Amino acid sequence: MNTPHVHLLLNHVPTVGTVIAVALLILSFIRKTDGLRRVSLELFCVIALITLPAYLSGLGTALQFEQNPDVVKAIMDRHHDAAVFGSIFMVLTGAAAWLCLWQRRRLGRSSGAMIGTVLVLSVLTVAAMARTASLGGEIRHPEILLDPEAAAAVTAEVAPSFMSAAAIAQFVTGHTWVWPTMEALHFIGLWLLFGVVMLVNLRMLGMMKSASFAAVHRLLPWAVLGLGINLTTGMMFVLGAPGQYLENIAFFWKMGLLLLAGLDVLYLTVFDAPWAVGPGDEAPPLEKAMAASALAMWVGVMYFGRMLPFIGNAF
Amino acid sequence: MSLAVIVSLNVLAVVAVVAVVGYLIDRSAER
Numbered sequence: 001m002n003t004p005h006v007h008l009l010l011n012h013v014p015t016v017g018t019v020i021a022v023a024l025l026i027l028s029f030i031r032k033t034d035g036l037r038r039v040s041l042e043l044f045c046v047i048a049l050i051t052l053p054a055y056l057s058g059l060g061t062a063l064q065f066e067q068n069p070d071v072v073k074a075i076m077d078r079h080h081d082a083a084v085f086g087s088i089f090m091v092l093t094g095a096a097a098w099l100c101l102w103q104r105r106r107l108g109r110s111s112g113a114m115i116g117t118v119l120v121l122s123v124l125t126v127a128a129m130a131r132t133a134s135l136g137g138e139i140r141h142p143e144i145l146l147d148p149e150a151a152a153a154v155t156a157e158v159a160p161s162f163m164s165a166a167a168i169a170q171f172v173t174g175h176t177w178v179w180p181t182m183e184a185l186h187f188i189g190l191w192l193l194f195g196v197v198m199l200v201n202l203r204m205l206g207m208m209k210s211a212s213f214a215a216v217h218r219l220l221p222w223a224v225l226g227l228g229i230n231l232t233t234g235m236m237f238v239l240g241a242p243g244q245y246l247e248n249i250a251f252f253w254k255m256g257l258l259l260l261a262g263l264d265v266l267y268l269t270v271f272d273a274p275w276a277v278g279p280g281d282e283a284p285p286l287e288k289a290m291a292a293s294a295l296a297m298w299v300g301v302m303y304f305g306r307m308l309p310f311i312g313n314a315f
Numbered sequence: 316m317s318l319a320v321i322v323s324l325n326v327l328a329v330v331a332v333v334a335v336v337g338y339l340i341d342r343s344a345e346r
Contacts, residue, residue, distance in 0.1 A: 099340065106344045177321040184326045192333075221340045225333055 003064060003246075007057035014054055014090050014125075015133045017047040022122045037115075038104070041097040042270055044122060048094020049262045052231075053255060055087045058136075059238065060246040071139060079135040081164040084239075086128035091231060093121040098224060101269050105217070165239055172240030179240070182233040189233065192226030194298055197261075200268060204283045204291035213277040217268065224265070241314075248312030254304035257297045264294040 021043040028037035062080060065071045096118045100110035137144050172178050196219045202208065203216045238245050245251040267290065268274055277283045283291070308314040 103343065111343070177318055177325065180318070180322045181325045184322060185329055188326070188330060218341075218344060222337050225337050225340075229329075229333065 003057050003060035007054065007061045010050060010054035010057060011133070011136065013050045014047055014086065015129045017043065017050070018090065018093075018122060018126050018129055021047060022119075022126055025119060025122065037110075038101070038270070041100050041110075041118065042266065044097035044118065045094050045101070045266050046263070048091050048097075049259055049266075051087050051090045051094075053259065055083055056238065056246065056255060058083055059242055063242060063246055065139075075135070075139050077164075077166065079132065079139060081166075082128065082132040082135050084165050084168070085163060086125065086132040087235075089121060089125040089128050091228075093118060093125050095224060095228060096121055098266065098269065099221065101266075102221060105214070105269060105275070168236065168239045172236050178236075182236050185229055186233040186237075189226040189229030190302065193223045193230065194226075194302065196220060196223035196226070197265065197298055198295065201291040201295045204274060204277070204287050205295075206282060206288070209282070210279055212279045212281075213274050213283075215279075217274075220265065220269065227262070227265075244312075244314040245308070248308055248314055250304045250307045250311040251314075254301055254308075257300040257304065261294060261297040261301060264290065264297070 021040045024036055024040035024043065028034070028040060058080070062076050065076060066073060096114060100114045100118055103110045103114060172182070199208075200213075200216050200220060200223075203211060203213060208216070273284065273287055277287070304311070
């Protein structure tokens with residue numbers, strides 16, 4: 001399996017998956033089924049996580065295809081620009097959906113404003129992802145073009161808008177202050193994320209036993225904010241110097257562990273077992289194993305991030 | 316303005332925004 005293969009496998013998840021999740025969400029309004037709504041929110045979170053490797057594998061594929069004479073680079077760039085836009089909406093949808101699930105735990109229900117936010121963001125995501133998928137198909141499938149001549153004409157005049165991948169890359173590498181600012185913010189996001197995740201998982205392992213799991217879980221939105229900072233700054237690094245990351249084995253390990261650790265943040269919110277741990281309670285062995293592995297994965301994310309230049313070829 | 320000052324001001328601005336957003340989300344848990 002190589003990078004283009006991974007991209008082909010994953011690229012349908014944000015498109016088809018989001019359509020299914022939106023359909024479930026709308027169906028939950030019609031049927032007034034709470035369980036269906038919960039499943040759709042969980043689905044948004046999982047799809048947002050999978051969007052990360054879907055996007056990165058696409059970027060890796062683009063690097064490999066740049067020298068391929070059968071591929072028009074301008075068509076790939078259009079697809080990439082659409083993917084940047086679609087991925088941002090997808091991650092925002094996932095974050096809002098997670099917040100809804102967090103609210104349900106705290107208040108027993110999500111606020112109407114948050115559910116409305118998820119609905120609006122997810123519909124925008126479907127539109128952005130449909131466009132991304134369509135433009136992606138045009139790279140290697142000329143048979144789907146309705147007007148090949150018009151498509152060829154468009155590709156010749158691609159002008160980077162302020163949201164294009166090229167414009168972001170130019171912003172990151174064209175100013176001396178951007179990279180150090182992003183690095184500082186990446187570390188602030190890191191301690192915000194790891195600090196809170198560590199507290200929650202240490203409680204599961206048996207520390208701070210007088211506090212209930214619910215009490216420490218209360219802090220988790222701060223961790224998700226930290227994750228948001230790091231996804232934003234991290235994506236800017238990747239767009240600024242894609243070769244440093246996408247041809248770097250340490251980066252693959254970092255992203256793989258990040259996905260699994262991200263699923264753990266979802267697990268801590270949506271599964272009932274951790275929530276049964278009250279003040280003074282000992283967590284069951286399975287929950288302890290989950291907590292220990294989550295901590296190990298987060299340490300792994302940081303370790304491989306720090307080792308990017310030493311195991312891999314960054315900088 | 317030196318690079319260090321520009322970077323520091325930018326970082327402070329982002330941290331301030333994150334703190335406000337985090338506070339508002341955190342407060343929503345009490346309603």
